[in-house]
Amino acid sequence: MTSHPALPAKPGFSTDLKTFGTAVLLTFGAGLLGMVGWALLSSGFGFVLGLVAAGFGIYWWRSLHGKVFATDLPTRSVIILLVVNVVLAGILLLTAA
Numbered sequence: 064m065t066s067h068p069a070l071p072a073k074p075g076f077s078t079d080l081k082t083f084g085t086a087v088l089l090t091f092g093a094g095l096l097g098m099v100g101w102a103l104l105s106s107g108f109g110f111v112l113g114l115v116a117a118g119f120g121i122y123w124w125r126s127l128h129g130k131v132f133a134t135d136l137p138t139r140s141v142i143i144l145l146v147v148n149v150v151l152a153g154i155l156l157l158t159a160a
Contacts, residue, residue, distance in 0.1 A: 081136050088144045089124065089131070093117035095151040102158040 093114065100113025125131045128140065 078134055078136075081138065081141050082132050082134060084141050085136060085144065086132055088141070088148055089121060092144065092148045092151060093121070095148060095155060096120070099151055099155050099158070102155060 096117040097110045097113035100109035100111070100116070101107070103109055104112070121131060128136060
């Protein structure tokens with residue numbers, strides 16, 4: 064009787080799609096935070112504060128999932144990130160009116 068080591072599971076299309084979605088949403092969210100900061104404070108200082116908040120958000124995301132773009136990311140996290148981006152876009156639209 065011989066023993067063969069188990070082969071690691073290969074990531075599938077859904078894993079790649081979640082990783083790509085996370086990259087897009089984190090980048091878009093960082094830009095939205097900068098623009099919301101600019102809109103609320105009407106200055107470049109607000110933009111810088113928004114980008115600093117985005118940096119802390121990405122750091123927090125990394126502390127939750129181990130990596131910024133983790134391969135074993137739960138779908139729930141991606142959906143929450145999408146909702147946060149929609150809320151930020153709504154705030155930006157409301158401040159533009």
